[in-house]
Amino acid sequence: MKLPALALLTSSLLLLNGCELDTGTSPAHYYDFRQGNQQWQAGFSDYPTDNATIYQLQSGVRNLPTGFTGQGFYLQGMNRSDDLFMYIKRKITGLEPATRYQLSVSVRFLTDAASDCMGVGGAPGESVYLKFGYASQEPQQSGYYLNVDKGNQSQDGSNARVIGNIASGEISCDSDKFASKIVTGSGNTPLQFTSNADGSIWVFLGTDSGFEGLTRLYYRELELRFTPL
Template identity: 30%
Template sequence: MKKYILIAVLAAAGLWSCNEDSLDANITVDSNFQSTGEGKDGWVAEFAGYAATADSTQLDTGSTTALLPRGLDTTQYGFRVLSRYSKGNIFSYLKKRVTGFKPNKPYEMELQVDLATRYSASAVVDKVTFKAGVSPVEPLTKLVSGTYTFNLDKGTVQQPGKAVLLAGSIASTNPDSRYHTLVTYSNNGQPVTVTTNSNGELWFFAGTDSDYKDTTIFYFDRIIARFKEL
């Protein structure tokens, strides 16, 4: 399957600009993790939900840009995120700040996240959920009462919170465990309205909310947001 899968709702020619990370009245933010340098396109990985006392026998996290695994286009890069927390829930997420919007201004937005997964429904059903959102407030992991906590309302593993715009299962429909499915999420063709902060900024986050006690490894392949000034 080709890397750059664009669903029809995001191919509304003439309605959106196509400049990567360009900012004007019609804005497209397109991250495919192929750029030079670290190749992360401004995205940073963080983790939340685990106890401050967790040790290496209970907790394992890691993130990096890496070539996509066998079954996908192995000449292309994705953002690889690994997590394991045997004692409870862990939220593994990427975040990115985008500037240059008009301050305190509403924008109509469509959001797409391409996530590579290899986990069957039997392995992860009701245990891992994909979540993504856009907020005027920076997504952060903060220490609260002994637990590293996500500061936005992401909800429970099974239910999305108020800060979540996209949510869905990460289960693969393929019969084997190779990463040969590219899962594409969108807001079903219905744009949502987001309002920038007083600095003309928006923060993106995309991740997996997991009660699965073993190690999971996902690849974020592409993240696209398209904005239209209202």
């Protein structure tokens, strides 16, 4: 099953690593993690780095779990801070310099969090909020928090928007299986930014968790669409 992305991805050329589909007005950047990390990097924030081991943080391209084939970009974290943010990030180049854009995303991932389940601090699915955003500099932890405004849990930030959660209705609360989920959107308020003078911008996608337990995700495919304003 392919992404029902913001633009239909039908060309076999899109299977190339980090391919850019230039429609003339709205370039789309498509990534398939079966092809490796494609310059995406993992990051974590909103936790004390001097006691990181108890957070069980893991990341990297891995084989998918039982029932699926191929690879995905895996992220794992035990949310002991009740506010763990774990994300992937990439620097995007080739945009028009100092130009205003609107950014939207479509992402396919695997989740083991079922819908309507009880959890400590919040639900393991609905209380783990999927966010995407941008930054003019590399997004990374600075002290305790992320160095750009991503908002907190269900709240948008000036640099990020909530686009959904990781809950799946295809698995049960007592299941140890994963299910595939697709989330597409730009948030309740469109995410807009101005590209850097060299035509670059950093983009990040991740989860802001209110569930005080273990979250495991495999990002499989994603598409970023930049619309000039």
